[in-house]
Each structure stands twice: as structure tokens, then as C-alpha cells.
């Protein structure tokens with residue numbers, strides 16, 4: 001019923017939804033176009049004037065190594081967005097697959113899937129993540145796969161809960177009585193009816209994953225210098241905060257505005273689709 | 284009027300829609316109620332009866348409010364008094380009994396604690412006297428073993444007992460006015476009769492006034508002396524019970540009464556065309572709210588709202604009272620004689636037993652068995668026969684249907700179709716051919732149609748599954764199906780959310796027909812619909828049987844519906860067949876005590 005344009009319209013119907021969409025749209029556009037927009041080379045160092053404040057030449061000043069902060073901020077979300085967009089997509093796809101499967105089939109398979117989920121949830125995943133990165137490096141594909149895997153575990157639970165609400169409906173029974181295959185029932189009867197919940201859920205997971213990715217970069221595991229990244233920028237410049245606030249403030253503003261934008265959009269989406277966010281499973 | 288307990292003047296309830304247009308849920312209602320008087324408010328779902336009832340307590344559902352008009356209870360307007368006064372009014376002066384009393388009770392507290400709480404709030408009794416008062420109240424509502432009842436939790440009571448507890452709570456403050464919202468809907472017929480006679484007795488003995496809301500005019504006429512008929516937010520006719528039931532005037536009242544199936548009637552229930560519009564679709568309708576469905580509607584009706592005009596002791600809102608009184612617009616069809624059924628048996632069920640739980644390991648160790656829900660049930664259905672399956676809730680009716688459809692494994696017994704096809708196994712083990720021949724229609728069309736599929740997609744699916752049709756033929760076939768259930772072809776593109784209840788059920792029936800089945804299993808398929816719409820669905824089923832010779836197994840708790848529709852009937856109690864035979868025999872001359880009790884509870 002709700003196609004993509006209709007959903008967008010629903011989100012834009014509220015003021016906070018509008019703000020959210022504009023913020024997210026702005027960041028996506030910036031990520032796509034920034035290589036052609038930035039005033040300087042991101043690695044170019046302006047000698048001897050490190051920590052300079054904002055000036056006409058450098059609107060947001062320079063960082064410790066004398067690099068242009070505006071340039072680095074504009075470029076600093078690209079890898080985070082690349083990794084988290086694909087990571088979220090992966091998490092939602094595999095998580096919903098197993099969640100719907102567990103919810104629909106029930107019995108032993110449900111038991112098996114859910115116990116595995118419990119086990120993975122018991123693992124301190126930040127440490128596990130660091131282990132993976134230490135062994136396989138931090139190439140975007142490694143990050144996408146590991147983040148996608150960990151964030152999908154919560155999706156399994158959530159998709160299963162949503163499926164359990166749908167499987168008891170008579171139209172699922174009618175499909176069984178008709179002789180539909182389980183695959184067809186899951187694809188045409190269940191999935192379209194849990195899609196709304198999944199959409200809202202993916203938006204929320206995206207913002208959490210962005211935070212996690214930035215935290216990793218902050219710790220020095222996310223991206224390799226000198227590639228600009230918000231988390232890394234904050235980490236590198238934070239000790240000089242009192243001396244030169246801009247190299248810290250700029251990436252902070254960028255990251256928070258994106259996360260706020262995603263959350264506002266998700267809230268508006270939940271409202272317009274009538275998904276009650278409070279009933280969703282936690283984590 | 285002097286001495287009136289409750290009076291309502293020109294009351295309109297609603298909300299402000301888009302473009303600041305008022306949307307009316309209740310419109311220009313006038314009524315007065317004297318002390319000790321009983322008024323029944325009758326109307327279809329969505330006509331505004333519950334909103335009106337709640338407004339009498341000064342309560343409005345979320346988003347609704349009073350648009351204009353006044354309410355006076357004992358001279359006070361519940362909308363204007365302070366919240367303390369309102370609190371006192373709600374507990375002491377008037378008391379509400381909601382539909383799902385069982386759900387309104389707190390599940391984690393014993394009944395006693397909940398009764399005491401009510402007494403603390405709404406009576407002046409000293410704590411020492413509470414226990415005795417509880418017992419007295421329970422005796423008043425005829426709960427067996429009051430002492431023990433007080434110690435129980437709500438789930439340890441039956442639905443009828445929960446309803447009695449709710450009534451006892453309402454009586455705790457010795458109210459002058461009882462407000463009841465469908466208090467017996469959802470109860471079994473035999474239980475319902477008990478609760479209704481209790482209410483009658485209470486009003487008589489305690490001189491309590493009562494406003495009773497229900498969709499069922501037969502229930503109302505058991506309890507109320509005055510009846511008000513509501514349609515699309517307005518009271519269209521109001522007067523003494525006997526006048527309204529015997530000589531209804533308003534075209535809607537007449538239509539409503541004519542659409543009710545009754546035992547021992549030679550005619551079929553007469554449907555009212557169309558369905559009531561929901562408030563947002565009524566818009567700023569200036570004319571008569573019933574004009575869209577009324578056989579007597581004129582241009583005047585569509586342009587000018589009729590005013591209430593008195594006729595003897597009642598009043599009616601209609602422009603065409605003279606024509607309406609002539610009553611010629613309702614000509615119920617004669618009941619068709621059952622077609623000569625061939626002797627060939629379509630479905631044979633022999634010795635069927637079903638249980639839900641497998642024995643636990645402890646039980647199997649001791650050689651015990653969990654109880655079967657359906658026990659040794661045998662019956663047959665002939666080609667073209669409509670067989671009714673009646674019994675109270677939990678008697679196993681739905682279980683039998685699910686087992687025949689292969690959705691529930693059987694414990695023992697045999698089910699055969701056309702003498703050859705074995706239907707004992709689950710759906711997965713049945714060949715397509717067998718699946719096609721048996722189709723299922725469910726009670727609640729809201730749950731049985733996938734909200735994400737259009738009507739066209741819903742009807743196309745069984746065609747794809749069971750037949751090898753080209754795309755052109757497929758579209759024609761879908762159109763033909765819609766036509767057979769009297770829906771316009773343009774409905775193909777609609778989603779279930781865009782259809783009314785009756786239309787959804789037609790789509791569900793069309794989906795069953797798409798398979799060209801030999802047997803359709805119908806589980807209470809009209810009980811979620813309004814009576815005026817139910818009559819049309821019953822007629823549709825009879826037409827379909829006449830056209831295609833399909834057999835139906837029709838589950839219902841409503842004996843009058845079964846008598847209207849079915850050729851033969853099976854009476855089920857606690858999973859066992861109590862009586863079986865042709866409708867004529869069983870209903871005229873019931874042999875089993877349980878059948879007799881069921882028939883005695885028909886209002």
C-alpha cells in the first residue's frame with residue numbers, strides 16, 4: 001500500500017520528519033559530491049600555521065598538522081556512510097530472513113535460531129569486533145560484514161516478534177489451506193506485513209551503527225589515516241580542545257546532525273506507518 | 284420534563300476534520316429518561332451508540348468532544364462539574380458496565396480485593412461491613428457460592444460469572460442509572476439469557492434506570508421498555524417497545540426488523556441494500572442520513588434533514604412517513620424448499636476425534652491421555668447440501684472445520700471426499716486436486732484477507748494455483764468472480780482496508796469460489812457483520828448453492844441463521860454430537876435436552 005514515494009510523503013507530513021529528511025539528504029548529497037566540492041586537498045598541510053582559528057582562507061581553521069578542517073569534515077563521513085549503509089542493509093536482510101523463518105516455522109528450528117541469537121548476544125561484541133579487525137584488517141568490506149553480522153542479531157529477534165503477530169492471522173491459515181509452499185507464504189503473506197516494522201527498525205539500526213563505527217574510528221580501528229573520518233578527527237584533536245575547538249566541534253556537529261536526522265526520520269516513519277516503536281524487541 | 288433523571292438536548296459529538304469541517308459521530312440527539320425507566324439504544328456498529336452512552340457519563344473517547352448541545356443528569360451537566368463531583372457521579376449516581384467485563388477486571392487481584400476497592404470508593408460503609416456487603420451483592424447477582432467466589436481470580440470465573448461480578452461492582456454504589464454497553468455480546472446464548480433476566484429483575488426490584496446499548500434489538504427488547512433506533516449518529520425513531528417492534532415506522536427500523544432471521548419463519552430475512560457510511564465518509568451530509576440505502580428516498584430526503592415528528596407515543600425522523608407506514612417497500616422472498624438432494628454423499632466423516640495436546644512424557648508413562656476436544660464425531664454431507672453445525676463456544680466447531688481442511692491433525696477417524704479422496708492427512712500431504720475441492724471461509728474478514736494485497740491479487744492467487752489459465756482468461760475470471768458476489772469490477776484495485784465489512788466477506792467468499800470447490804467450510808462467517816448485511820450474505824450463499832450445487836458446512840452459534848440457511852443440522856456439545864437431523868425435524872421437535880435448552884435461549 002505504501003510505496004516509497006507515499007512513505008516519503010508520510011514522513012514529510014510532520015515538521016520533525018521534514019527536518020530529518022533534509023538533514024539525511026544533505027549528508028548523502030555531501031558524501032557523494034564532496035570530492036569535487038572541497039576547497040583543499042584533505043592531506044595538504046599548511047606549514048607553521050597549525051591550530052589556526054577560522055580565517056577567510058580556512059573557514060573552520062586548521063588542525064594539528066595544519067590541514068583544512070572544513071575539507072576534512074566534508075569528506076569525513078564518506079567511509080562511515082558507505083560502511084553503515086551496506087552494513088545496515090546486510091543486517092536487515094539476513095536478520096529478517098532468519099527472524100521470519102523462526103517465527104513462521106516455530107518448533108525446533110525456532111528454538112535453534114533463538115538460542116544461537118542468545119549466545120551471540122551474550123558475547124561482548126565490541127571486543128569481538130576489535131578481534132576481527134585485528135585479524136582481518138579494517139577494509140570497508142570487513143567492517144561491513146562484521147557490523148552487518150552483529151547488528152543483524154537484533155533484527156532476528158525483532159523480525160521474529162513481528163512475524164509471530166502475523167502468523168496467527170487467518171490469511172496465513174487460508175494460504176496454508178490453499179496449499180501454498182512455506183516460501184511463498186513467507187514472501188507474499190508475511191514479509192509485506194512485517195515490512196513496516198522492518199523499515200523503522202533498519203533506520204534505527206543505521207543510526208546505532210553509525211555511532212558504533214565512529215566509536216571504532218575514535219579508538220583508531222575504523223579507518224586508516226590520513227583518510228579523513230569524523231571519529232578519528234575527534235580523537236586526534238580532542239586534547240587540544242581548549243586551544244583549538246574547531247577541529248573537534250566540526251566533526252561532532254556533522255556526526256550528531258546526521259544521527260539526529262536519521263532518528264527524526266525514523267520517528268516520523270514509525271508514526272506515519274503506524275508502527276508502535278515501544279512494542280519492538282530491545283537490542 | 285419534570286422529574287427526569289437524565290435529559291439530553293440537541294447533543295452532537297464529534298471532531299473537527301480537515302478544512303475545519305465538523306465530523307459528527309452523534310448528531311442532534313434529544314432524549315429524556317425518568318427514574319426507573321429503561322431505554323435501549325439499538326444500532327449497527329459505528330452508528331455512535333457507545334459514544335452517546337459514554338457522553339452520558341461525561342466521558343469522550345480520545346479525540347472526540349461535545350460539539351454542541353447539553354446533557355443534564357439530576358440537573359447537573361457532567362461536562363461542567365468539577366472532577367471530584369464527576370468522580371462521585373460516576374461511581375454513585377451512575378455506573379457503567381462495559382462489554383468485556385472479564386478484561387476490565389484486574390487479572391492479578393482476587394475478586395474480593397477488587398470488590399472492596401469499589402466499596403471503599405463508592406459507598407459510605409465502614410470497612411467492617413464490606414465483607415457482608417460483598418456477599419449481599421453477589422447474592423443479588425446470583426453468583427453461586429459467594430464466599431468462594433470472592434477468593435478467586437478473574438480467570439477462574441466463566442464469562443457469565445465475570446459479567447455478574449461486573450454488575451455487582453456497578454451496583455455497589457447503589458446507582459440510580461446503569462449504563463450498559465453490549466454487556467452480553469460474546470457470551471453464549473444460554474448464559475446471555477441468565478444475565479438478561481438478572482438485569483430485568485434488578486431494574487424492577489431496585490427501581491434503577493438503565494440505558495442499554497446493543498446491536499441486537501432482540502436482546503434490547505428483553506430488558507427495555509423504551510427503544511431508540513440509531514442510524515449514522517442520529518436517533519431516527521424512539522418510542523415504547525411494543526409500538527416499535529409491532530408497528531415500526533421509520534424505513535430503517537422496518538428494514539432492520541425484516542433483516543433478522545427468525546425461527547419458524549416462512550420468508551427469508553430481507554437485506555437492506557448497501558452499508559452504513561462511516562462518519563468521515565458522511566461528510567457534511569445535509570439530508571437524511573439513511574437516504575443512501577432507503578428505498579423510499581426522494582430528492583427532498585437528500586437535501587433536507589427530516590425533523591422529529593411525533594406519532595402517538597413515539598417520534599420519527601422521516602419525510603415519507605405515510606409511504607413508510609404502507610410498508611410496501613419490503614417484500615421478503617419466500618424460503619425456497621430445499622432442492623432435491625441426490626443421494627450421493629460428498630463428504631463422510633467417521634468417528635473423528637481430535638486433540639490439541641500430545642501426551643506429556645509423564646502422562647505417557649502412566650498411560651494417560653490428554654482429553655480430546657472432538658470425540659467420535661460422524662456425519663455426512665451430500666452434494667449440494669448445506670449442513671449447519673451449532674454449539675456454544677469451545678464445543679469444537681472450528682476444530683472440526685480445521686481438521687477437514689487439513690490444518691489440524693486428527694487423533695483418529697476417517698474423512699473421505701467423494702468416496703475416494705482421503706482427507707485424513709494434513710494439508711502438506713494432500714494433492715492439489717483435493718485441496719481445490721475444499722475451501723475455507725473465516726469469521727473475521729479483517730483477519731482473513733492480506734491487507735497488503737489488492738482484491739484482484741487475492742482472487743488471482745487460487746486461480747494461478749489450481750488452474751492453468753492464460754493472462755487474458757485470468758482477468759475475465761476475476762471479473763466474473765466479483766460479479767458472482769455482487770461486487771463491481773472496479774473493486775479489483777482496492778485493498779481490503781478500502782472495503783466495508785460486508786464487502787470484505789464477499790471477497791473472501793469469492794476467493795473460495797475461485798477454486799471451483801465442491802465443499803465450502805464456513806466458520807461463523809456472518810457473525811462479525813451487521814444483521815442487515817448478514818441477510819444479504821445468507822441470500823448470496825443460497826444463490827451460489829442453487830447455481831453451482833456446491834455443498835456448505837456452515838458453523839454458527841445462531842440457531843435462527845442456521846434454520847434459515849441449512850438443510851440439516853448437527854448439534855455439538857463438548858466435542859460430541861448431541862443431535863443430528865434435518866433442520867425441520869430438529870428445530871420443530873428437538874429430542875436432546877441440550878438442543879431444547881439451546882432453542883429455549885433463542886430470543
Ligand SMILES: Nc1ncnc2c1ncn2[C@@H]1O[C@H](COP(=O)(O)OP(=O)(O)O)[C@@H](O)[C@H]1O
Nearest residue numbers: 639640656674675676677678679680681682683
Ligand atoms: N490451538 C489450540 N490449542 C489448544 N487448545 C485449543 C486450540 N484451539 C482451540 N482450543 C480449545 O479447543 C476447544 C474447542 O475449540 P473450538 O473448536 O475453537 O470451538 P468452537 O469453534 O466451537 O468455539 C476449546 O476449549 C478451545 O479452548
Ligand code: SF4
Nearest residue numbers: 571574577584601602
Ligand atoms: S427521510 Fe427519506 S431517505 Fe430518510 S428514511 Fe425517510 S424516506 Fe428514507
Ligand SMILES: [Mg+2]
Nearest residue numbers: 680681806807
Ligand atoms: Mg469457533
